Amino acid sequence: MDPSIVWLRRDLRLHDNVALFEACRRDARVCLAFVLDPSLLRSERVGAPIVQAFFDALAALRANLRELGSDLALLEGDFATELSRLARRIGAREVFYNEDYEPEAIARDASVTAALEQEGVVMHASLDHVYFGADEIQLDGGQPYKVFTPFKRRWIERRHPLPRPPVPSAQLAKGCLLSAESIGTTRGVPRPEDFGHRSSARFPHVSEKRARALLGTFLRSGGAVERYEVERNFPANDGTSHLSPHLRAGTIGIRECFERAFERRDESRGHVRASVEAWIGELIWREFYQMILARFPHVATEPFLPAAARIPWRSSEEDFAAWCAGRTGYPLIDAAMRQLNECGWMHNRLRMLVASFLTKDLLLDWRRGERYFEEHLADADVAQNNGGWQWAASTGTDAAPYFRIFNPMRQSAIFDPSGTFIRQHVPELRKLPDAHIHRPSTAPPLLLAEAGIEIGRTYPAPIVDHAVARVRALDAFAPVLRAAKPRETMRAKKRPGV
Numbered sequence: 001m002d003p004s005i006v007w008l009r010r011d012l013r014l015h016d017n018v019a020l021f022e023a024c025r026r027d028a029r030v031c032l033a034f035v036l037d038p039s040l041l042r043s044e045r046v047g048a049p050i051v052q053a054f055f056d057a058l059a060a061l062r063a064n065l066r067e068l069g070s071d072l073a074l075l076e077g078d079f080a081t082e083l084s085r086l087a088r089r090i091g092a093r094e095v096f097y098n099e100d101y102e103p104e105a106i107a108r109d110a111s112v113t114a115a116l117e118q119e120g121v122v123m124h125a126s127l128d129h130v131y132f133g134a135d136e137i138q139l140d141g142g143q144p145y146k147v148f149t150p151f152k153r154r155w156i157e158r159r160h161p162l163p164r165p166p167v168p169s170a171q172l173a174k175g176c177l178l179s180a181e182s183i184g185t186t187r188g189v190p191r192p193e194d195f196g197h198r199s200s201a202r203f204p205h206v207s208e209k210r211a212r213a214l215l216g217t218f219l220r221s222g223g224a225v226e227r228y229e230v231e232r233n234f235p236a237n238d239g240t241s242h243l244s245p246h247l248r249a250g251t252i253g254i255r256e257c258f259e260r261a262f263e264r265r266d267e268s269r270g271h272v273r274a275s276v277e278a279w280i281g282e283l284i285w286r287e288f289y290q291m292i293l294a295r296f297p298h299v300a301t302e303p304f305l306p307a308a309a310r311i312p313w314r315s316s317e318e319d320f321a322a323w324c325a326g327r328t329g330y331p332l333i334d335a336a337m338r339q340l341n342e343c344g345w346m347h348n349r350l351r352m353l354v355a356s357f358l359t360k361d362l363l364l365d366w367r368r369g370e371r372y373f374e375e376h377l378a379d380a381d382v383a384q385n386n387g388g389w390q391w392a393a394s395t396g397t398d399a400a401p402y403f404r405i406f407n408p409m410r411q412s413a414i415f416d417p418s419g420t421f422i423r424q425h426v427p428e429l430r431k432l433p434d435a436h437i438h439r440p441s442t443a444p445p446l447l448l449a450e451a452g453i454e455i456g457r458t459y460p461a462p463i464v465d466h467a468v469a470r471v472r473a474l475d476a477f478a479p480v481l482r483a484a485k486p487r488e489t490m491r492a493k494k495r496p497g498v
C-alpha cells in the first residue's frame, strides 16, 4: 500500500495523536510532516515565545522519530505546494491531519484540502485538539451553550466512553513509520533568530517528554493538584500545571490530561478530590472556549455581546505603553506584565487582573490586550485568549459582570500578601516593607528613601486613580450593557477563584 502523510500543525507528539493513529491503522507506512510558513513566522502576530516553543517541540519530535528509524519531513513554504511535492516524492496518496478551530486555520485547511484533492490526494480530518467536537456538547435543540456551568455538567455526563483511544508510541516503534531513507533529507529545525525573533532560556521549554513529566509530577500523590483549588490563585506559590504551552503546541493530548485527571479524581477523597475536580473544571473551560470560537466565530474580531460594540473605549497610547511595559504604578499589575515580557507566560489570576485593569481602569479596548498577549505568550491560543479577554472585559459569553471590577491593590494584598511575586519581577521595590509593597506611592517618604525608591523616577506613580477609574468604567459600561442585555450580564456566574 502507498505510504501516507500525517500533516502536523498543533499536535507535535507521537503519543495519543488521533491523526497518527488513524494513519497507522491502515496497513501502510506513515511520514510525519510539518510545514513552516515563513510569512506567518515573520509576522508581528507571532511572538518569540511561541516560535521558540514550536521549534523546541519540532526538534524533540525529530529526535524521537530518528530513534524510531524515521524522520520528520520539515518543509518550508506554501502549505499545499510543499505537501503535494512531498506526496509526489514519497508516493503518498492520503494525508491525515487533526482539525483546528481557529478561523484562519479553518480557511487554510479548506484551501489546502481543495488543492490536494485536485491532485488526487485524499484528505482525512480527525478530532484531536478537543475531547468533544463543537457540536457534541450542545443543548437538546442543537443550540450551543452560552453559559459554562450547564455546559460542564453535560460534558461530564457525556464523557464515557473515551471517544478515541490513545495510541501508545510503542505501537509506532513496531513499524508503521516510513524509514528515514525513504523520506530523504528535509530542512533542519530553525532557530527563532532565523525568523527575526529572540530566544530566551526563560521561555517555557516545550517537548513531548517534558509535557508528560509535568503532567505526571502535577498529578502524582503529593503533587500540586492536591492543593490546586487554593494554591492556583497565588502566583508566588506556582500551584498550576504549566501545561498550557504544551496543550498549545500539542506536545500533550487533551484526552490524556482528562483521562489521567479523572483517574486521579476517582482515587481521591475530600479536599484532594475537590482540587482535582477544580483542575478538571479548568480543562473544561478550555473546551468551552474552543466550542464558543467554533460556534460563534465572530468573537475572533467582535464582542460576543453585540451591544458591547458600543462601549466607548478610550485611546491612550501612553497608558497602553505603560501597561505593556509593566510601568503602571500598580505593583502586581507591573509584576504580571514583566513576567509576561520576560517569561512568555503569565499566571491565570494575573491574566484576569491585568485584563481587568486594561479594560476597566484604563478603559482601553480588550482587542489591544488580546493582541499583546497573542504576541507575547508561549501558549497564545485564539480561543482561550479571546475567551479570557472577553470575560474580563464583560463583553463575552458567561463573562464577568461589568460592575465587578478588580481592585488591583486589594487583589495584590490577598494573592501576594507578602509581595514575594512582586519582588521577583519588580526588583526596584524589593526593599520596600510588606505593608507598603502593594501601594508604594502612599508609603512614608523616609521609608521610600531607605528602600532607594523615588516615586516618579525609579518607580512610576499610579497612572490612574483606581477609585476614579472605577467610576469612569461604570459610567461607560452601564448604559451599554445594563440597557441592552440585562439578563445575560447580571446572571453571569462568578468565575472560579474570583
Ligand SMILES: Cc1cc2nc3c(=O)[nH]c(=O)nc-3n(C[C@H](O)[C@H](O)[C@H](O)COP(=O)(O)OP(=O)(O)OC[C@H]3O[C@@H](n4cnc5c(N)ncnc54)[C@H](O)[C@@H]3O)c2cc1C
Pocket: 232, 240, 241, 242, 243, 244, 245, 247, 248, 282, 283, 285, 286, 287, 289, 346, 347, 348, 349, 351, 352, 355, 373, 377, 379, 380, 381, 382, 384, 385, 386, 387, 388, 389, 392
Ligand atoms: C485574559 C486571559 C487570556 C488568556 N489567554 C490564554 C491563552 O492564550 N492560552 C491559554 O492556553 N490560556 C489562556 N488563558 C487561560 C489561563 O490563564 C491559562 O490557560 C493558564 O494560566 C495556563 O497555566 P497552566 O497551564 O498552569 O494552567 P492550569 O491551571 O494548570 O490549567 C490546566 C489547563 O486548563 C486550561 N485552562 C486553565 N485555565 C483556563 C481558563 N481560564 N480558560 C480556558 N482554559 C483554561 C489550560 O489549557 C491550562 O493549561 C487566558 C486567561 C485570561 C484571563
